[in-house]
Amino acid sequence: MLIIRDICKSYAGPSGPVPVLKAVSLSLSAGRSLALTGDSGSGKSTLLHLAAALDQFDSGEITVGNVALADLDDDGRAGLRRSQVSLVFxxxxxxxxxxxxxxxxxxxxxxxxxxxxxxxxxxxxxGLTEFRMRYPEQLSGGQQQRVAIARALALRPKLLLADEPTGNLDEASSASVMELMLDLVRETEAALLLVTHSHDIAARLDQRAHLSGGQIIGCST
Structure with a gap:
């Protein structure tokens, strides 16, 4: 469902290009989940944004389903996010x-x-039925995150991308929300790529990969 092959990405700096990702490769099948861990600045969110077609890479290849992102123009990338890819932040x-x-x-x-x-x-x-007619400001942080997850899954996406989706929640709420999200991902046969700092959350997913200095230095299942 998701193939990331030899991706390189740099951003402009005062003294020239600053490499963020260096020949990163990952693959993820339908119905499977992968936790991407790493220190701040290691390139985790950048990789997620590239997979979502929110930014463009310098070299390499990213394929979502049978679609090569490098072949898409702006309208094509927007269409991909509208039809096949959902994001939770x-x-x-x-x-x-x-x-x-x-x-x-x-x-x-x-x-x-x-x-x-x-x-x-x-x-x-x-657990949102009784809150259907409320507005976001009337909800707790955990309830708002559940709404965000429901919105992402309502599309039945082929690929779900999540960037620290429970980072604002307490431990109990985080565990509950993650369990529900993983159950729903499995049921819909979506592929889930999740960025997290939490080793406990990472351990719940099918696969784990660790980014350091813009490179994958460890991958496990």
Whole structure:
């Protein structure tokens, strides 16, 4: 579902290009999950953004399903995110003017793939049924993160990308949210690439890879 092969990425610095990723390679099958760990500045979020087609790499190859990202223009990359790739971030990124129900269905509606029955299942499984008509400001941090996860999965994406999705939650809420997310990923046969600093969270996933200095220095299953 996701193939990352020999990816290199640099950003412009005062004295010239600053390498961030150096020949990074990973692969992830449908229904499997991979935790990407590493120190701050190691390139984890950069790799996630490249896989989401939010940024472009200098060299190498990234394929989502049968789509090579290098072959896509701006419209193609936006279309990929709209139809096949969903993202969950630590900041939730909910729309304040929309209700919980509207936030959850937004991504799927924009793609023309809203499935009310599936949205109902997600709302129920994530414990959000009684909050459907509330607004984000009326929810706790854990509830907002559940809404963000439901919104991402409402699309039934082929690839789910998550950047420290439980970083703002306490330990108990984090464990509960992660368990639900992993269950739903397995049920939908999505591939999950998750960036985390937590070794406990990483241990819950099928595969683990560690980034250091822009390179993969350890990979396990």
């Amino acid at each position: 630590q900041q939730f990124n909910l729309i304040p003017a929309l209700s919980v129900e509207q936030n959850i269905s937004l991504h799927a509606r924009l793609a023309g793939r809203a499935d009310e029955a599936w949205i109902g299942v997600l709302t129920d499984r994530l």
